[in-house]
Amino acid sequence: MGGFDEQRYSRQTRFAPLGVEGQERLATAKVVIVGAGALGGAAAVALVRAGIGHVTIIDRDVPERSNLPRQMLFDEADVAAGLPKAVAAARHLEKVNSACRIEPVVADLMAGNVADLLRGHDVIVDGTDNFEARFLVNEFCCRERIPWVHGGAIGAEGRVLTVVPGVSACLRCLVPEPPAAGALPTCETAGVLGPAVLVVGAVQALEAIRLLVGGPRAGDRLLVCDLWEQAWRTIDLAPLSASGCPTCRGGDYPWLEGRIGGRPAVLCGRDAVQVPAAGGSVNLAAVAERLAAVAPVTANAWIVRARVEADIELAVFADGRAIVTGTREEARARAIVSRYLGA
Numbered sequence: 001m002g003g004f005d006e007q008r009y010s011r012q013t014r015f016a017p018l019g020v021e022g023q024e025r026l027a028t029a030k031v032v033i034v035g036a037g038a039l040g041g042a043a044a045v046a047l048v049r050a051g052i053g054h055v056t057i058i059d060r061d062v063p064e065r066s067n068l069p070r071q072m073l074f075d076e077a078d079v080a081a082g083l084p085k086a087v088a089a090a091r092h093l094e095k096v097n098s099a100c101r102i103e104p105v106v107a108d109l110m111a112g113n114v115a116d117l118l119r120g121h122d123v124i125v126d127g128t129d130n131f132e133a134r135f136l137v138n139e140f141c142c143r144e145r146i147p148w149v150h151g152g153a154i155g156a157e158g159r160v161l162t163v164v165p166g167v168s169a170c171l172r173c174l175v176p177e178p179p180a181a182g183a184l185p186t187c188e189t190a191g192v193l194g195p196a197v198l199v200v201g202a203v204q205a206l207e208a209i210r211l212l213v214g215g216p217r218a219g220d221r222l223l224v225c226d227l228w229e230q231a232w233r234t235i236d237l238a239p240l241s242a243s244g245c246p247t248c249r250g251g252d253y254p255w256l257e258g259r260i261g262g263r264p265a266v267l268c269g270r271d272a273v274q275v276p277a278a279g280g281s282v283n284l285a286a287v288a289e290r291l292a293a294v295a296p297v298t299a300n301a302w303i304v305r306a307r308v309e310a311d312i313e314l315a316v317f318a319d320g321r322a323i324v325t326g327t328r329e330e331a332r333a334r335a336i337v338s339r340y341l342g343a
């Protein structure tokens with residue numbers, strides 16, 4: 001059972017709280033990272049290097065030039081190639097550790113697919129940039145009793161919350177309702193520094209390892225750091241987790257049950273809107289043929305793209321989603337999709 005390259009991991013197994021037994025556990029563990037951007041990329045590199053046996057990487061987008069200062073899994077060639085982030089990430093990570101099974105998934109996490117995509121993993125790592133996905137993950141994990149590690153970074157500030165359902169506070173204990181659009185600063189409005197995100201992603205990876213090998217009790221503490229001010233603190237969440245949260249105490253799952261969410265989403269840090277699939281997956285060859293009548297098309301196995309109007313690029317994914325780049329207006333994005341795809 002298991003088995004790992006003892007020499008390769010000798011500096012880890014010498015760390016007594018991990019030991020050989022802990023390394024064996026990592027070698028058989030299955031971790032999913034939701035989002036392959038800055039946080040998810042940092043966590044993925046650390047976890048694949050640490051010897052996790054199976055790492056699933058879910059991402060809905062493609063790398064852009066403005067991602068390169070902080071998204072360490074991608075380089076300029078990936079931006080030029082236009083591969084999905086999940087696929088490009090897997091190609092880099094496979095070179096790092098051939099013993100780790102890396103599974104890329106090009107998809108947007110939604111109520112309709114969250115169970116299929118996350119089920120069967122031992123720990124879930126949040127590398128997302130939006131509250132819709134985070135609430136969905138939180139509810140799924142609370143229902144299925146799977147631990148997960150929430151992370152966020154903005155400017156030079158970061159936060160990490162490890163959620164052990166039934167034991168510690170969950171995301172909804174901390175944030176009762178997702179903030180309204182525009183209510184909080186985003187990496188678009190406040191910017192973000194690469195090293196701050198690396199810190200948060202690294203802490204998330206360590207939390208995942210700690211959860212897997214049964215380190216000291218996790219949870220009920222929120223780590224908040226302001227790296228520009230050199231300030232680190234942990235906030236005790238025990239009073240919150242005792243407060244009767246509707247989700248982790250009451251079994252209320254509005255996002256998971258599709259009562260909230262599923263609308264077009266303006267992508268964080270992008271001049272782009274994602275429009276959900278109208279039906280199921282699409283035939284990309286047929287889409288490419290249709291768009292080729294309008295504008296030159298670039299296509300690969302996952303995405304078809306065309307600059308359909310002077311300021312608008314339309315990208316269609318095999319799962320039926322579209323990303324409209326060049327606008328931040330949901331209505332305009334929907335209109336573009338229906339104009340060119342008839343969805």
Ligand SMILES: [Zn+2]
Binds near residue numbers: 171174247248
């Ligand atoms: Zn809760």
